[in-house]
Amino acid sequence: xxxxxxxxxxxxxxxxxxxxxxxxxxxxxxxxxxxxxxxxxxxxxxxxxxxxxxxxxxxxxxxxxxxxxxxxxxxxxxxxxxxxxxxxxxxxxxxxxxxxxxxxxxxxxxxxxxxxxxxxxxxxxxxxxxxxxxxxxxxxxxxxxxxxxx
Amino acid sequence: xxxxxxxxxxxxxxxxxxxxxxxxxxxxxxxxxxxxxxxxxxxxxxxxxxxxxxxxxxxxxxxxxxxxxxxxxxxxxxxxxxxxxxxxxxxxxxxxxxxxxxxxxxxxxxxxxxxxxxxxxxxxxxxxxxxxxxxxxxxxxxxxxxxxxxxxxxxxxxxxxxxxxxxxxxxxxxxxxxxxxxxxxxxxxxxxxxxxxxxxxxxxxxxxxxxxxxxxxxxxxxxxxxxxxxxxxxxxxxxxxxxxxxxxxxxxxxxxxxxxxxxxxxxxxxxxxxxxxxxxxxxxxxxxxxxxxxxxxxxxxxxxxxxxxxxxxxxxxxxxxxxxxxxxxxxxxxxxxxxxxxxxxxxxxxxxxxxxxxxxxxxxxxxxxxxxxxxxxxxxxxxxxxxxxxxxxxxxxxxxxxxxxxxxx
Numbered sequence: 001x002x003x004x005x006x007x008x009x010x011x012x013x014x015x016x017x018x019x020x021x022x023x024x025x026x027x028x029x030x031x032x033x034x035x036x037x038x039x040x041x042x043x044x045x046x047x048x049x050x051x052x053x054x055x056x057x058x059x060x061x062x063x064x065x066x067x068x069x070x071x072x073x074x075x076x077x078x079x080x081x082x083x084x085x086x087x088x089x090x091x092x093x094x095x096x097x098x099x100x101x102x103x104x105x106x107x108x109x110x111x112x113x114x115x116x117x118x119x120x121x122x123x124x125x126x127x128x129x130x131x132x133x134x135x136x137x138x139x140x141x142x143x144x145x146x147x148x149x150x
Numbered sequence: 151x152x153x154x155x156x157x158x159x160x161x162x163x164x165x166x167x168x169x170x171x172x173x174x175x176x177x178x179x180x181x182x183x184x185x186x187x188x189x190x191x192x193x194x195x196x197x198x199x200x201x202x203x204x205x206x207x208x209x210x211x212x213x214x215x216x217x218x219x220x221x222x223x224x225x226x227x228x229x230x231x232x233x234x235x236x237x238x239x240x241x242x243x244x245x246x247x248x249x250x251x252x253x254x255x256x257x258x259x260x261x262x263x264x265x266x267x268x269x270x271x272x273x274x275x276x277x278x279x280x281x282x283x284x285x286x287x288x289x290x291x292x293x294x295x296x297x298x299x300x301x302x303x304x305x306x307x308x309x310x311x312x313x314x315x316x317x318x319x320x321x322x323x324x325x326x327x328x329x330x331x332x333x334x335x336x337x338x339x340x341x342x343x344x345x346x347x348x349x350x351x352x353x354x355x356x357x358x359x360x361x362x363x364x365x366x367x368x369x370x371x372x373x374x375x376x377x378x379x380x381x382x383x384x385x386x387x388x389x390x391x392x393x394x395x396x397x398x399x400x401x402x403x404x405x406x407x408x409x410x411x412x413x414x415x416x417x418x419x420x421x422x423x424x425x426x427x428x429x430x431x432x433x434x435x436x437x438x439x440x441x442x443x444x445x446x447x448x449x450x451x452x453x454x455x456x457x458x459x460x461x462x463x464x465x466x467x468x469x470x471x472x473x474x475x476x477x478x479x480x481x482x483x484x485x486x487x488x489x490x491x492x493x494x495x496x497x498x499x500x501x502x503x504x505x506x507x508x509x510x511x512x513x514x515x516x517x518x519x520x521x522x523x524x525x526x527x528x529x530x531x532x533x534x535x536x537x538x539x540x541x542x543x544x545x546x547x548x549x550x551x552x553x554x555x556x557x558x559x
Contacts, residue, residue: 003469011469017537034555035501035540038463038480038489042539059539063465063480067537 003064004098010068015075018057020044028121032112038062039106041070043113045077045085047121053077053085058113065103069093069110082118156522158473164359164453164512165308165336166477170404171361171513177407178363181400189397190388200399207406214409215334215353216344217370223389224402227367228335229259230382231354232302234369234393235331236263238379239300239352240272243329247297251275251328253285253304254495255312259354260302260333273297282446283312283496291322300329300352305337309479309492309508310445311454313341320349329377335359339412340420340451345370351377357401361513362408366401369393419513424452426520427511431455433524438531440544444479444493444506453511456493458502461541462534467507470530474523479506501540501550 003011020027027046033039039062046055056074060067072093077085093099093107161169181203189204191197208219225231240250252264254276264274275293280286285303294301301323306313316332323330331352337343339360345353353370357363371377371392385394412419435441440460456479459467464480479490480503489503498506507527511520535541540550 011466014537019542031539031553032556035504035550036499036555038465038501038504040539040555059537059542061461061538061540062463064469066463067466 006072006097007065007068007099010071010097011064014058014067014071016055016057016071017059019059020046020055020057025124026121028117028119028124030113030116030118030120032116033062033066033109035061039066039109041066041109041113043070043073043110043117045114045117045121047082051081053080062106062109063103065097065099065106066109068097069099069106070113072096073110073114077114082122085114085118088114156516156518160474160519160523162509162511162515162519162523163475163477164510164515165311165508166510167358167364168361168512169514170363171408171411173411174362174404174407178400178404181403185399187399189399190386200397203399203403204397207402207409210406210410210413211355211368212370214338214343214413215355215370216346218373221345221370221373223369223371223392224397224405225367225369225393226365227358228333228354228356229367230393231356231367231369232257232259232331232333233263234379234382235352235354236260236300236302237267237382238392239329239331239377240267241380242378243299247295247299249273249275249295249297250299251277251290251293251301253277253279253302253314255279255283255307255310255492256302256304257308257333257335260304264302279495281497282449283307283310283444283492284446284449285314285319287315287318287322290319291326294322294326294328296327298326298328300331302331302333305332305334305343305353306341306451307445307492308336309490310456310496311336311451312445313337313449313451315449316343316348316350323351324349336451339409339416340423340453342416345372352379357405357408360408360412363401363404366398366405368405420452423511423513423515426515426517427453427455427509429517430509430511430520430524431457433521434527437524437528441531442502444496444498453515455509455511456506457509458498458506459531460502460505461538461544462505462531464504464506466534467505467527467530470534471523471526474526476510477508479508480504 022029030043032041041060044057045053048054056077058070058074060070090107090111093110185199187196187200189200208222211222212219268274303314303319320330329351332350333354335356351372356367383394388394442458444456464478479493493503
């Protein structure tokens with residue numbers, strides 16, 4: 001199967017590979033997929049105090065399309081608010097990378113990873129608020145998790 | 151990186167197919183041009199020449215496997231040979247019983263005909279293999295019943311290269327009065343294979359795995375005692391009525407020549423290719439941690455190395471070494487999204503099956519290529535591990551099994 005130029009570019013020059021401190025209260029970590037399925041994506045996003053994504057890092061165990069999908073979304077989420085990041089859809093990822101049908105699940109995983117990372121961040125903020133009882137706004141309830149986060 | 155100039159792309163997928171040996175091609179060419187006759191034409195010299203060439207090829211192929219040329223039935227390839235052997239025997243010997251035995255690690259060209267027979271009312275026992283991929287002879291013996299028509303066990307596995315003890319299997323089948331079929335495709339020409347010594351009744355062969363052309367195969371059908379088959383292709387009654395259809399003379403000539411070369415050079419080639427495989431294996435195993443060889447180390451084809459690099463997904467690995475042609479047991483290389491059923495049958499965990507790479511070395515592999523590939527693989531495995539969340543977690547001491555992963559594939 002031939003890969004699109006964009007997949008090859010992201011695979012060979014992956015953007016934002018790395019690790020953020022998962023214990024940082026401003027960092028949300030999403031870990032989705034499963035080793036048995038051959039795809040595990042970890043997306044970490046760090047929010048500024050005013051709720052804008054200022055950094056994103058990923059590590060992915062998976063095929064070239066999975067690596068490219070996660071690399072792409074790290075670029076896309078930067079500078080976005082939670083609401084803006086949550087509207088990123090797998091179809092946009094698939095379209096941008098010209099993924100064939102058999103690789104659509106890679107883009108689904110990338111969307112899941114964004115949602116999981118944001119949910120983790122919200123949960124942390126919720127926990128902090130509950131502890132200090134000083135949060136200015138009531139934290140939004142975490143969305144039901146599709147996948148495990150650590 | 152090795153500085154020796156090697157020409158890319160490098161072919162290390164010899165289990166998949168092989169290039170036609172130039173000597174084979176030379177032998178074939180006249181039969182496309184001046185000697186184009188139909189081997190079934192009895193009335194003129196064009197036919198006689200074609201027939202002579204076919205008979206010579208039968209003899210060459212027979213010689214390679216310890217058979218007579220008269221026992222060779224030409225087909226379009228090993229898939230057809232497997233189908234003819236299994237379905238043909240099941241249909242012909244239906245009165246004897248309704249049971250067949252095979253291994254879970256067989257090629258799909260054996261497993262799928264078995265499945266079809268099941269739908270037609272036959273019963274099939276699919277034997278498990280041991281952790282090293284070898285058959286459990288006790289289980290085989292227990293599986294053979296008076297109702298068993300045929301047992302089918304491959305000579306060597308296409309993914310892990312594991313060589314089954316055909317002599318012992320053949321002896322058991324003979325003792326129990328069960329026909330013994332072997333898909334010998336991966337082993338012939340590379341390791342000794344003798345139908346009499348191993349009591350094989352039916353053997354599937356193909357030319358393109360032994361440096362012959364694609365599109366031609368053969369089924370060895372024992373004559374003493376005579377094995378009967380129901381033809382799966384009806385027509386002009388060619389090939390003793392077992393496989394109708396005009397013979398493809400140039401391809402058959404190429405098959406014969408390829409068999410002749412294999413017989414003459416097998417021993418020296420096996421030594422040379424085996425040494426190259428060991429060199430590749432040593433380099434990889436010495437430089438990379440968390441790496442496992444799949445299948446028996448001792449009973450393995452000389453050119454096979456099937457290896458799992460933990461925490462690195464196979465297709466990503468293949469993309470990283472895209473100038474090297476290899477294959478992987480990763481689901482990402484198949485439409486089904488399931489990892490290799492062969493590795494799963496050995497008890498290899500799914501994640502390690504996804505991380506497997508099959509290197510296949512052969513006649514034209516050079517030491518410079520091996521060194522280049524070894525260095526490249528080592529570099530890329532390290533790079534991909536740096537990108538792997540699983541590798542990072544494992545290094546932090548997190549037990550990956552303790553995590554509740556998503557269930558859907």
